[in-house]
Amino acid sequence: MLAPETKNPDKGAEKSAQPENVARAGGKKIDSVTLIYVPLHLGGSHRGVSMGPAAMRVAELPESIEALGFKVADEVDIPVPYSVCWWDKQSPAKCVPEIGQVSLDVAAAVEKAMAAGTIPITIGGDHSLAIGSIAGVSNYYRKLNEKWGLFWFDAHGDINTPESSGSGNVHGMPLAVSLGTGDKRLTDLLGYSPKVSPNRSVLIGIRDLDPPERELIDQTGITPFTIRDIDHLGLGRVTDLALGACGSDSTGLHVSFDIDVIDPDVAPGVSTPSRGGLNYRESHLALTLLAETQLIRSIDIVELNPANDIKNSTAKLAVELILSCLGQRIL
Numbered sequence: 001m002l003a004p005e006t007k008n009p010d011k012g013a014e015k016s017a018q019p020e021n022v023a024r025a026g027g028k029k030i031d032s033v034t035l036i037y038v039p040l041h042l043g044g045s046h047r048g049v050s051m052g053p054a055a056m057r058v059a060e061l062p063e064s065i066e067a068l069g070f071k072v073a074d075e076v077d078i079p080v081p082y083s084v085c086w087w088d089k090q091s092p093a094k095c096v097p098e099i100g101q102v103s104l105d106v107a108a109a110v111e112k113a114m115a116a117g118t119i120p121i122t123i124g125g126d127h128s129l130a131i132g133s134i135a136g137v138s139n140y141y142r143k144l145n146e147k148w149g150l151f152w153f154d155a156h157g158d159i160n161t162p163e164s165s166g167s168g169n170v171h172g173m174p175l176a177v178s179l180g181t182g183d184k185r186l187t188d189l190l191g192y193s194p195k196v197s198p199n200r201s202v203l204i205g206i207r208d209l210d211p212p213e214r215e216l217i218d219q220t221g222i223t224p225f226t227i228r229d230i231d232h233l234g235l236g237r238v239t240d241l242a243l244g245a246c247g248s249d250s251t252g253l254h255v256s257f258d259i260d261v262i263d264p265d266v267a268p269g270v271s272t273p274s275r276g277g278l279n280y281r282e283s284h285l286a287l288t289l290l291a292e293t294q295l296i297r298s299i300d301i302v303e304l305n306p307a308n309d310i311k312n313s314t315a316k317l318a319v320e321l322i323l324s325c326l327g328q329r330i331l
């Protein structure tokens with residue numbers, strides 16, 4: 001049996017507590033995160049997602065991050081109106097003014113966290129929160145005049161427009177909004193659009209698309225990797241190809257991870273489950289490979305719905321996935 005690490009002072013002295021595979025800012029290893037909790041349910045018709053942040057706290061997210069060797073520099077709770085909102089005259093999309101306000105708050109918190117040299121981890125809540133987090137990330141790099149890439153993991157395209165969407169739910173539109181297509185009150189947040197270039201954006205794990213979304217993926221020019229591509233090539237190869245598609249000169253990567261990209265047998269606590277998703281190991285592998293690039297600079301983890309979960313198991317998995325993003329290694 002191997003001796004416990006505490007009985008081997010040499011090993012302890014050589015190894016820092018913090019994993020090596022972490023993002024750097026200006027060549028310096030980042031040693032802290034900011035947790036941004038967004039109990040946003042207005043983008044979909046599933047109120048249970050508003051309990052996501054609480055479930056992540058119950059699953060000991062802050063404690064687990066600190067045990068990995070990071071400081072939790074700050075925990076921010078973004079206020080979300082809990083009233084019912086609906087369509088307005090300007091758009092077939094629902095709750096646009098309310099989501100716009102939450103997006104501004106999220107964008108400000110994310111940008112501030114990055115400027116402070118921490119990794120913002122935005123915890124949902126439904127995927128419409130990515131309109132705000134990506135706006136914040138975009139504004140951060142824009143001021144530095146640096147290039148960055150977007151990794152969007154999802155069972156769905158999230159690339160609907162108000163016109164193509166059957167439901168009007170904004171959580172089916174945030175990728176389109178970030179690429180500059182959709183309700184102007186959302187695309188033009190912070191005064192410019194698009195927030196991210198399609199040439200540096202990839203969509204991974206898709207298997208459940210609305211018919212117009214196929215065309216929209218084609219029109220926007222984002223690089224898609226379907227679940228069929230993952231079956232055929234393996235997730236390792238797909239990740240390599242995706243990194244190539246994001247551009248080798250990117251300073252950082254934003255990971256927007258919708259938990260429904262994972263198979264519902266493994267992650268039942270989501271709003272819109274879709275069979276045939278990533279298995280447990282694949283979901284970790286994707287994030288571990290990205291962590292090894294030392295480029296993950298900001299993270300969203302979204303669509304956790306504790307009302308559908310079994311004994312908080314999906315929240316616990318989401319905590320583990322964040323640790324993989326932060327460079328947790330087996331050896």
Ligand SMILES: [Mn+2]
Pocket residue numbers: 127154156158171258303
């Ligand atoms: Mn999504």
